[in-house]
Amino acid sequence: MLAVVLAAVAVAFFALPLVGLLWRMPWSRVWEVLSSRAVGRALQLSVTTSLLAAAISMVFGVPLAWMLARVGFPGRSVVRALSTLSMVLPAVVGGVALFFSFGRRGLFGQYLDEWFGIRLPFSTAGVVVAQVFVAMPFLVLSVESALRQLDSRLEDAARTLGGSRWYVFRRVTLPAIRPGLVAGAVLAWSRALGEFGATVTFAGNLPGRTQTMPLATYLALESDPEAALVLSLLLIAVSFAVLLGLRDRWLGQARTPASKDAASVDGTASAVAT
């Protein structure tokens, strides 16, 4: 009984802010705000940078997850802690660290500028860097756990059939971890979409260049609170759709046939181990 009450309080705690938000929503102004040029630019910037950040996280994060899950190397736990640190770090701290390393006067940033003419702070590329910094750990953790749960016996079988490591990864490993990969990519993408602290610290708040949706929302709260409500509604709708889709479409659908196969393999294996 007590558990039910406490759980109900928890649900109310998550639901009430949404109710408050919807209660004050200026429904008549929704279309006007969403179709304004400033919001359009922020939305476009958010969508492109977050998709790019998710793609970059995949390109670098999948090999990293594979190393962490499958290759024993000294200092692996340190590397794992390091590459997931930004999950528990306040995003502002991440932004400060990025600023002092990849900023124009930063330890590495000065050479990026000097040698290649690349200036990350206050640029759209800087937004992507900040987003990758906070988003990639979600992908790495998700893919690593999928790889750990994967039965390496199928990969062994594929190797004896003549598959190189890369071929086996593509044909056997990747299809088997697809639910984990998709979940990780979507989580990384939504984390990048909502990124605020590191972006505002490292990339600033320039409309059209670095002002993403969360930044625009925060700014609107001071100038036009009703617009902030509308922008929040949009972000909530996107996040909610992502969470629902993740549950039912990808994880649910992928789980049924995969676990059925796993069960039949386990069944024969245990029948054999007599």
Place this chain on the structure above:
Amino acid sequence: MRLVVRASVTLDAFSLDVDLTFEGGATVALLGPNGAGKTTALRVIAGLEAVDAGRVVLERGTDVQVWDDPEARVLLRPEQRSVGFMFQEYRLFPAMSVLENVAFGLRARGVRAEVARATAIGWLERVGLSGRGAQRPAGLSGGESQRVALARALATDPSVLLLDEPLAALDVSTRVEVRADLARHLREFHGVTILVTHDPAEARLLADHVVVLERGRVLQQGTMDEIAAAPASAYVERLVGR
């Protein structure tokens, strides 16, 4: 063709120490209780484990191919060895069709898709499963899965065929039939065949020569009749029913 395996391997608390020679065209059974090192021996030959000391060499006439030799710092990866490995729980790829499973080894070795497909269809026919190629492995019976696994292992035309308890996952009623089929395929195969089993009847019916392993060492070898005539341990005595 000849496969020479002189292997010393230590894995956790277990150690395998054998010196065996396998001839092409013959089937050798590795017979022994659980934990005797039979499967480890197969894994060493396939390249899934490396030897700590010793050598694994495949001789084809004058062509001598060193697969594993820590002294010479040679270790071929599994995909570089001409091996077909049939695992006791088959390990068919659940996300691929039966045909794709059989064609996997050929595709992995760079054979063109149409050629691999045609070869795989031929193999499905040989194991009596023509027309079942589009199915997923999950829909197959135990005996059918076994035959797909055999076709997959043989499709790349390996020099060495490794069978790990090939009949153990089957129920008794299908085992006799599948065993007869397996015996026929082994007669048609001209490479080295190594069969792991703990069933003396299986060893007698499928193998020309039997090697008894116990606790990672070769205890006794010869034909099944020779072993039955002079069992070298209490385990072998119980096994042959004396």
